[in-house]
Amino acid sequence: MTPILATVNYSEPWWIQIIKALVIFAVGLQLIPLVLLAERKMLGRFQGRYGPNRVGPFGVMQPLADIIKLATKESFRPRTSVGFIFMAAPAISIITAVATLAIVPFGNTVDIFGTKVGLYGVDPSIGILYAFAFGGIAFYGLMLGGWASGSKYSFLGAMRSAAQLISYEISQGLALVGVVMLAGSLSLTEIVDAQATQGWFIVPQIVGFVVFLVAGFAETNRAPFDLPEADAELVGGYITEYGGGGFTSFFFAEYLNVIVVSAITVTVYLGGWLLPFGWHTPGLAMPFIVIGKTCLLIFLFIWVRATLPRLRYDQLMSLGWKILLPIATINTLATAVMVVT
Amino acid sequence: MTPLIFFIASIGAIAGAVGVIALRNPFYGVLSLVGHLLCLAALFLLLHAEFLAAAQVIVYAGGVMVLYVFVVAYVGGSGESLGASHGWLRILTPVFVGVLLLELMVATLGSGLKAIGTEGADIQASFGSPAEIGELLLTRFLFPFEVASLLLLVAAIGAVGLARRRSGFTVGDAPLDAAARSVSPPKGSGTMAEAAGDRPVFGGKVGDQ
Structure with a gap:
């Protein structure tokens, strides 16, 4: 019997798959506390204060202290909540975030002790559609969390995130169609390979890049699009009623989504593991190049959060439908004409 | 597995x-x-x-x-929960469903189960890939594909038309949007310059976060 996933370019031995899953998961998880600390430190600097500086040298142990605080909190839920769904919602958020991490290519196929190993979790032929499929399921994490809390604030926050996610998903998808047409493939590794010959796609697809990035900010519910958890009007949005473990899970999923969106942007527009000026990339340095570029984009996320005020809800909707969507559509059409002629 | x-x-x-x-x-x-x-x-x-x-x-x-x-x-x-249906629907629904089920069973038993003992159809590696599907849609199934896209376009335009007609009917009570716009805040309020203190602050103190 052929392995069921052999036809989706996933025919490596089972032990390589397990090791890869563990390594990617471990690296991805280690990035989250770092991003958390970097964000709080930088926000502090942007606002003319120190940021966390009490726990450990320069406050570097702050994420650990946060985790201990959250893990030892009492776990409770409102009487009006729906128990089963209330517990399942954070799990859905985390599962979809971690699953999306699997298609981020940290490098091409390399030789490790004579074994060919692809430095990515999976490289399915549907490529980027895999990420969109899990993005679609991620919606249920927020939505069910807000609905099952049995609180008006949570419910309204969830509704906002629902409207926001479906509005911006369309622009994001359309922005990527341009890249897919240029590369002639949906597979992320093949998109990077195409950039080795055609140059980084941020140059011909600068419009698509901007649309994708703005939609990415909205998809991850980050400032200036953090309306689902607009503190001033909705307390904490869909996470209002969550404490301890549930809150940690949503928080964790949000930051993992930031990392994944940055990594996918790097892969699709910024040349993935390729170095600029045509420098040759040594095999095992690829993951470090990808992670380095990803960290630069995460810095951009933090920078934008520190700089821009939050949008109003109607501004958010008209930006998504009346500005980003037409721009993305025109970009797609222009790219199609360019590719065909 | x-x-x-x-x-x-x-x-x-x-x-x-x-x-x-x-x-x-x-x-x-x-x-x-x-x-x-x-x-x-x-x-x-x-x-x-x-x-x-x-x-x-x-x-x-x-x-x-x-x-x-x-x-x-x-x-x-x-x-709220949906109430039980009543009247002639109670009789008609099972009949329809039963006929549909019978038809499906006949179709399945008549054709699909012939291959149940075999290994199944031979497929190539590219079977079901986006490239393959795209090629089929633009060659063999071009006409149904275009007809379906036309149908979707009509539906999309229809949805926009319906939404516009509803907002056009609210003549008596002015739409909330226009009412909000008529009392637009002074120029420059809500900007970074205002927060930095270059101009007088409108509508109270600028909060953190």
Whole structure:
């Protein structure tokens, strides 16, 4: 019997798959506390204060202290909540975030002790559609969390995130169609390979890049699009009623989504593991190049959060439908004409 | 591995389908429909149709069902439950469903089960890939594809038209949007310059966060 996933370019031995899953998961998880600390430190600097500086040298142990605080909190839920769904919602958020991490290519196929190993979790032929499929399921994490809390604030926050996610998903998808047409493939590794010959796609697809990035900010519910958890009007949005473990899970999923969106942007527009000026990339340095570029984009996320005020809800909707969507559509059409002629 | 996934997914699909009609709470009904669609996507994956599986999840679970959840969560209410149907519907519905089931069974027994003892159809590595599907859509099935896209365009324009007509009817009470715009704040309020203190602050103190 052929392995069921052999036809989706996933025919490596089972032990390589397990090791890869563990390594990617471990690296991805280690990035989250770092991003958390970097964000709080930088926000502090942007606002003319120190940021966390009490726990450990320069406050570097702050994420650990946060985790201990959250893990030892009492776990409770409102009487009006729906128990089963209330517990399942954070799990859905985390599962979809971690699953999306699997298609981020940290490098091409390399030789490790004579074994060919692809430095990515999976490289399915549907490529980027895999990420969109899990993005679609991620919606249920927020939505069910807000609905099952049995609180008006949570419910309204969830509704906002629902409207926001479906509005911006369309622009994001359309922005990527341009890249897919240029590369002639949906597979992320093949998109990077195409950039080795055609140059980084941020140059011909600068419009698509901007649309994708703005939609990415909205998809991850980050400032200036953090309306689902607009503190001033909705307390904490869909996470209002969550404490301890549930809150940690949503928080964790949000930051993992930031990392994944940055990594996918790097892969699709910024040349993935390729170095600029045509420098040759040594095999095992690829993951470090990808992670380095990803960290630069995460810095951009933090920078934008520190700089821009939050949008109003109607501004958010008209930006998504009346500005980003037409721009993305025109970009797609222009790219199609360019590719065909 | 394959039979195990097949049975988990098919049991999930059947349970989801039963849940849709058996659950009284509309919100749970919608959720079980989502579960049913996800299980169908898993079955598509087993059939090497990964593009179809992704499309199923993106379009149905991530698009259509999102709107269902939206509407049911707003309108349906968690406490309300659908009442039992009555009258001639009670008799007519089982008849229709029964006829449909009979037809499906005849079709299945007549054709599909001939290959049950064999290994199944031979497929190439590119079977079900986006490239293959795209080529078929633009060559062999070009006409149905274009007709379907025209239908979607008509539906989209129709939706816009309906939405516009409804907003056009509110002549008596001015739309909220216009009312809000007529009392627009002074120029420059809500900007960074205002926060930095270059101009007088409108509407109270500028808060943190």
